[in-house]
Amino acid sequence: MTLSYDTAGDGPALVFLHAGVCDRRMWDPQWQPLADAGYRVIRCDLRGFGRTPAPDAPYNNADDVIGLLDTLGIGQAALVGASYGGKTSLEIAARHPERVGAMVLLCPGMAGCEASAELDALDEREEALLEAGDLAGAVELMVETWIGPEGDEAARRAVRVQQRNAYEVQLAAEEFDQLRPPYDLAAVRAPSLVVSGAHDLADFRQIAARLPGLLADAGHLELPWAGHLPSMERPAAVTHLLKDFLGERWSETPRAPQVTPKVTR
Numbered sequence: 001m002t003l004s005y006d007t008a009g010d011g012p013a014l015v016f017l018h019a020g021v022c023d024r025r026m027w028d029p030q031w032q033p034l035a036d037a038g039y040r041v042i043r044c045d046l047r048g049f050g051r052t053p054a055p056d057a058p059y060n061n062a063d064d065v066i067g068l069l070d071t072l073g074i075g076q077a078a079l080v081g082a083s084y085g086g087k088t089s090l091e092i093a094a095r096h097p098e099r100v101g102a103m104v105l106l107c108p109g110m111a112g113c114e115a116s117a118e119l120d121a122l123d124e125r126e127e128a129l130l131e132a133g134d135l136a137g138a139v140e141l142m143v144e145t146w147i148g149p150e151g152d153e154a155a156r157r158a159v160r161v162q163q164r165n166a167y168e169v170q171l172a173a174e175e176f177d178q179l180r181p182p183y184d185l186a187a188v189r190a191p192s193l194v195v196s197g198a199h200d201l202a203d204f205r206q207i208a209a210r211l212p213g214l215l216a217d218a219g220h221l222e223l224p225w226a227g228h229l230p231s232m233e234r235p236a237a238v239t240h241l242l243k244d245f246l247g248e249r250w251s252e253t254p255r256a257p258q259v260t261p262k263v264t265r
Contacts, residue, residue, distance in 0.1 A: 004051035005044035009035030013077035016043040017085025023050030029235030054173030062091040078102040094183040102250035103192040148199040148227020155232040192218040197226030
């Protein structure tokens with residue numbers, strides 16, 4: 001399985017992993033500025049999102065991303081993960097700590113967390129709309145839930161397009177389970193910044209507040225203006241945050257030896 005991806009720039013590798021209501025296009029505002037700042041930037045669509053087909057067998061997102069790094073000959077990278085992509089970033093960093101030089105987690109999910117009644121109710125509303133064939137209604141529910149008060153119409157339009165695409169791809173395909181190998185967050189060595197939004201659902205705010213106690217080297221920052229997708233709500237502010245954190249905590253770290261790219265025949 002090959003993930004659809006983009007890469008640009010030269011320097012230490014920086015991988016962007018998208019939220020579950022978006023695809024790799026959510027990183028459009030950060031993409032070029034980070035490449036211009038001296039990073040080799042990579043962004044991919046996880047299975048069933050953007051231009052990557054839905055899975056055709058049981059799968060694991062972390063394995064897919066490690067496979068992409070191997071294909072590109074990248075030994076170590078920093079990860080920037082939003083929500084669903086943040087959950088995947090945590091798994092990668094725990095199962096493959098030598099491959100992750102730093103992490104920025106924006107309103108991340110986390111394995112093993114019991115959903116609140118509010119989040120369960122949201123899932124039920126979404127499922128009911130999808131079962132009724134009301135994709136437009138489900139899309140609007142996601143836009144209204146996940147974009148915070150600072151999000152402008154461009155951000156809302158982007159989520160509409162990306163979420164609609166994900167629904168269409170995933171609903172047309174057979175459903176396969178994600179493989180969930182066990183891992184321990186105590187194994188994560190990468191310096192990490194965990195970001196939450198004051199206007200986000202309590203589930204994600206609580207995860208962000210807990211993670212510094214579970215990771216060896218992590219800090220927590222809550223953005224008072226943010227909802228669940230701060231990189232789309234105030235793009236310039238998050239770009240600045242990424243540059244500052246990575247420049248201070250990771251850019252001067254010696255790069256790990258590169259791996260030999262896989263050759264597909």
